[in-house]
Amino acid sequence: MVVSTLAMQAIVVMASLTAPVLAAVIAADSELPAHLVGYYSGAIYGLAALTSAAAPYPTARFGVIRLHQILLAATALGLGALALGNSTGFILSALLLGLAYGPINPASTVLLARFAPPHARARIFSLKQTAVPLGGVLAGSATPVLAIWLGWQGAALAIAVGCVLLGVIVQRWRAALDAAPSQPSVRPRVELGRPMRVMLATSGMRDIAAASFAFGAVQFSFSAVFPTVLAGLGWDVVEAGLALSLALLLSVGSRIFWGWAADLIAPRSVLSGLGLVMALAATATAFLQPDWPKPLVLCVAAAFGISASAWNGIAIAEVVRRAEPEDIPAVSAGTIALTFAGALAGPLAFSVAAGLFETFRPFFLILAAVSALPSFLLARPR
Secondary structure, eight states, X not given: OHHHHHHHHHHHHHHHTHHXXXXXXXXXXXXXXXXXXXXXXXXXXXXXXXXXXTTXXXXXXXXXXXXXXXXXXXXXXXXXXXXXXXXXXXXXXXXXXXXXXXXXXXXXXXXXXXXXXXXXXXXXXXXXXXHHHHHHHHHHHHHHXXXXXXXXXXXXXXXXXXXXXXXXXXXXGHHHHOOOOOOOSSOOOOOTTHHHXXXXXXTTHHHHHHHHHHXXXXXXXXXXXXXXXXXXXXXXXXXXXXXXXXXXXXXXXXXXXXXXXXXXXXXXXXXXXXXXXXXXXXXXXXXXXXXXXXXXXXXXXXXXXXXXXXXXXXXXXXXXXXXXXXXXXXXXXXXXXXXXHHHHHHHHHHHHHHHHHSSSHHHHHHHHHHHHHHHHHHHSOO
């Protein structure tokens, strides 16, 4: 169960990072400025914020595995649109990937909430959330190699084929994992505001909500723009992709470790500490220079990996723990929607800042402040 949902989420994450990892190559071939990758990623995550908030209905209507299959098909179409290599395909790709990215996490959360024992919930959710860095590792390591072999458009199409094949493979588990789809007798209403209302009305969730937005901005800004930042410092596309892969590979083990720690000590304390590490990593990035030794730059990337890409499972497990059983779909969707709202704000702010100032430094200083504030809120005694 965990493996099947993890694999499907990982390949969607990989698809969403295909354009950011190959931004320099795509810009050279299509004459689109590389800094537009921030708008592309922002569009994906902004739409994902809306579709994740709406996820409880399609999850109940189709079942988790069937919904994942639908989302994999949308992902494949989005990569096909990207391969068109023009502005229309660029926009269509972002829209399709945003539609696919949003519901896939809350849908799998609902499935795991039915089976995860309370005493190990943070560990299990953190393990499931390793799909995000695993997808990033695949994007950073495999996508540049595929681009060298097949061209960047061939790389996008190869990942699209992988999405289709995975959708076919998981069909064998659908009957065992999917609950019977509901058949509503009245026209359904998708209540986008309900997840936020439940979270804001539940004790202890408001600080988690603020952290989800802020930490989401840091996490997705790093994965979306760090390869572009390194390219601006003179790194080639393979080196920049491998730096991202290293950071996200470290985050796989970090998610499991921090989930284990959160099961033993206060989850809020763990989240607060991770936020402070994010602030330090963002501050260091603001001062990166072309003559910095590459091992030192990799240490900055690693700091992002063990913090900004390792917090999600703990936050989701904490809101699930505090929620009433009937509210679990809403609060899990709300947490993920806030994360994507931050993911929308972060890369968009990068593109705006890079366009105005022709440098990434002010953006990362702002990002450091954004990640530090919820850290102090979470550290307050309750």
